[in-house]
Amino acid sequence: MPEWEDKRLWQRLKEDSEAREDFLAKYQTFIRHVANKACFNSLKWGRDDELSEALIAFNEAIDLFVTDKGVPFLAYARVLIKRRLIDYYRRHHLRQAAVSLDQEDIGRGINISLGIDEFREQEQDRERAEEIQQFSKELASFKLTFQNLVEVSPKHRDSRETLLRAAQELAFDSELWPEVERSGRVPMQALAMKTQIHPKVLERGRKYILAVALLIANQHDYVYLREYVLTQETGAKG
Amino acid sequence: MKAVVLEKSGSRYTVLGQDGTFRQVHRRLNAEVGEEVQIQSWIERFSGVRIWAGAVALFLLVLTTILGWSLYQAPTAVALLSVDINPSLQVELDKQGNFVRFVTQNEDAKRMLSQIDLKGKPIKEVLDEIITQAYDQKFLSAEQHWVVVGYSPLTNKTLVQMPKELNENQIITWVTEIGQKRGLTPKVAFFFLTSQDRGLAQKGDLTIGEYALWRTADKAGVVTQPEKLKDTSERVRLLENPQVQVEIKAQQKERQANSRSYDGDMYQQSDNVKDSSDTKANAKDVINVKASESIKTNAKDIPKTKGTTTTKANTNAQNVDKQKVKDQELYQKKDSTKAKDSGGKETQRTRYDTIYVPTHDTSRTYKFPEYNRDKQQRH
Numbered sequence: 001m002p003e004w005e006d007k008r009l010w011q012r013l014k015e016d017s018e019a020r021e022d023f024l025a026k027y028q029t030f031i032r033h034v035a036n037k038a039c040f041n042s043l044k045w046g047r048d049d050e051l052s053e054a055l056i057a058f059n060e061a062i063d064l065f066v067t068d069k070g071v072p073f074l075a076y077a078r079v080l081i082k083r084r085l086i087d088y089y090r091r092h093h094l095r096q097a098a099v100s101l102d103q104e105d106i107g108r109g110i111n112i113s114l115g116i117d118e119f120r121e122q123e124q125d126r127e128r129a130e131e132i133q134q135f136s137k138e139l140a141s142f143k144l145t146f147q148n149l150v151e152v153s154p155k156h157r158d159s160r161e162t163l164l165r166a167a168q169e170l171a172f173d174s175e176l177w178p179e180v181e182r183s184g185r186v187p188m189q190a191l192a193m194k195t196q197i198h199p200k201v202l203e204r205g206r207k208y209i210l211a212v213a214l215l216i217a218n219q220h221d222y223v224y225l226r227e228y229v230l231t232q233e234t235g236a237k238g
Numbered sequence: 239m240k241a242v243v244l245e246k247s248g249s250r251y252t253v254l255g256q257d258g259t260f261r262q263v264h265r266r267l268n269a270e271v272g273e274e275v276q277i278q279s280w281i282e283r284f285s286g287v288r289i290w291a292g293a294v295a296l297f298l299l300v301l302t303t304i305l306g307w308s309l310y311q312a313p314t315a316v317a318l319l320s321v322d323i324n325p326s327l328q329v330e331l332d333k334q335g336n337f338v339r340f341v342t343q344n345e346d347a348k349r350m351l352s353q354i355d356l357k358g359k360p361i362k363e364v365l366d367e368i369i370t371q372a373y374d375q376k377f378l379s380a381e382q383h384w385v386v387v388g389y390s391p392l393t394n395k396t397l398v399q400m401p402k403e404l405n406e407n408q409i410i411t412w413v414t415e416i417g418q419k420r421g422l423t424p425k426v427a428f429f430f431l432t433s434q435d436r437g438l439a440q441k442g443d444l445t446i447g448e449y450a451l452w453r454t455a456d457k458a459g460v461v462t463q464p465e466k467l468k469d470t471s472e473r474v475r476l477l478e479n480p481q482v483q484v485e486i487k488a489q490q491k492e493r494q495a496n497s498r499s500y501d502g503d504m505y506q507q508s509d510n511v512k513d514s515s516d517t518k519a520n521a522k523d524v525i526n527v528k529a530s531e532s533i534k535t536n537a538k539d540i541p542k543t544k545g546t547t548t549t550k551a552n553t554n555a556q557n558v559d560k561q562k563v564k565d566q567e568l569y570q571k572k573d574s575t576k577a578k579d580s581g582g583k584e585t586q587r588t589r590y591d592t593i594y595v596p597t598h599d600t601s602r603t604y605k606f607p608e609y610n611r612d613k614q615q616r617h
Binding site for chain 1 (some may be wrong): 241242244245252254255256257258259260261262270272273276520
């Protein structure tokens with residue numbers, strides 16, 4: 001179970017300032033990643049005010065988040081961070097060129113204190129669509145399409161679980177995944193050694209493993225999509 | 239199962255399912271990319287109501303197939319009925335007493351019934367058609383008013399299976415009524431044969447009515463050749479022979495004695511010979527003959543049976559001997575005349591004479607000749 005679905009943990013985050021500090025520290029990478037994407041720039045802690053704005057938005061997200069709404073916390077936090085940054089740019093007329101994907105939102109009059117109830121399906125669909133668009137581009141860089149994935153997607157449950165496990169091992173491996181990103185190839189021998197799955201099985205599911213590993217490894221980009229390929233145990237891990 | 243729409247292409251969505259599979263599904267709702275939709279995996283698709291609906295559909299399919307097959311199956315013949323007027327024919331009946339098919343037909347019967355479809359018709363209508371056609375085509379008249387009816391079950395069980403109304407009296411009544419509608423008072427000779435006797439009749443290429451009449455005459459001591467029974471005049475001669483009628487009465491008594499042991503009405507019969515003038519009953523002009531089931535069916539046993547019945551008819555022994563001599567002389571004359579007419583060619587009858595050895599004083603074996611019924615000329 002992802003930690004944001006654990007009610008007791010969430011309650012502790014809201015009441016215990018120390019636990020909140022730890023949580024904020026843990027998700028600094030996520031906050032920076034979202035801010036970077038929104039600003040089209042590489043931001044640094046202690047140097048760029050945008051990161052402070054993003055951190056404030058993330059902290060607000062903790063206060064406003066309600067666990068039983070069926071919304072992933074990170075997705076909600078991501079939206080809040082983006083809106084906060086847009087508002088920040090509007091107020092300071094800074095870096096117009098850096099106004100990002102949410103530029104169209106400027107005209108709507110953004111309410112940065114977006115409540116969880118307002119974070120409705122339409123908003124989620126839009127977020128998902130953005131993830132899908134990004135996923136499609138990433139697949140294309142590996143010369144893959146959704147149609148390819150439909151063709152190679154394992155039909156049998158056992159095969160699927162085996163390949164999902166291999167994809168998770170690949171995505172979470174600190175040596176193998178950087179190699180994939182660098183070379184654009186799945187290191188089959190090393191993965192077979194690590195997972196103890198027969199190389200033929202891995203080879204048959206190569207495209208599927210790569211696509212799933214992309215979703216799992218880029219945890220900050222695919223908040224929604226990775227939930228479809230992660231088991232609950234690994235979800236908590238990610 | 240939840241799935242997110244990844245791509246829209248034509249009438250299909252590419253989705254990522256909750257189980258981690260990429261698949262294509264038909265577009266039903268107008269969902270956009272990024273929207274979550276509900277899809278059904280094959281397990282869900284065939285669960286619950288669908289399984290029950292499928293089971294019911296399968297059951298109905300099997301039921302329909304079985305019913306259709308049983309209806310499609312050709313009706314099974316359970317009894318054989320022969321009618322000899324001339325024309326002569328044998329038909330098979332199913333357990334409802336409906337016509338199944340012709341077993342044998344002589345040339346006259348073929349001509350007479352060539353335009354008539356009797357398939358599936360009840361026995362009453364079949365008899366009506368046969369009698370009416372025979373009357374219309376002058377086969378049945380005031381001069382030739384004998385109708386020989388033979389009846390035999392095709393298995394031992396079929397007597398029980400046959401409808402109750404399809405018994406001897408009923409058939410006789412029908413034939414009589416049909417004749418009376420045409421202003422005739424037909425005399426019906428009804429013969430009942432067991433399945434074993436029927437086999438002997440078939441072996442001799444006789445209808446079951448002809449075979450039963452021949453055997454009855456033989457028991458009465460009236461010597462004749464089996465194949466002559468195909469001749470209408472020969473049948474009439476036998477049926478009107480006093481010795482034959484005595485034998486018929488004797489057999490009738492024996493049959494009645496046996497029939498008392500049966501519960502069914504099939505064997506409850508009236509007197510087997512009645513004068514057409516002494517009663518108003520439908521069956522009054524009937525000579526009603528049944529070969530008892532107790533009669534030995536093997537052809538080898540015929541002489542023994544004959545010996546017994548001849549003993550019963552000892553009171554008329556002298557008359558019987560005289561009749562035999564007269565019959566032999568008469569047939570020899572007829573044969574010689576036919577041989578002359580045919581320019582010295584061997585006729586059917588003369589050929590049979592070489593096979594048939596009418597020795598009545600010792601144990602005899604009747605051998606039926608191989609005979610093509612269709613080639614037989616009726617008189």
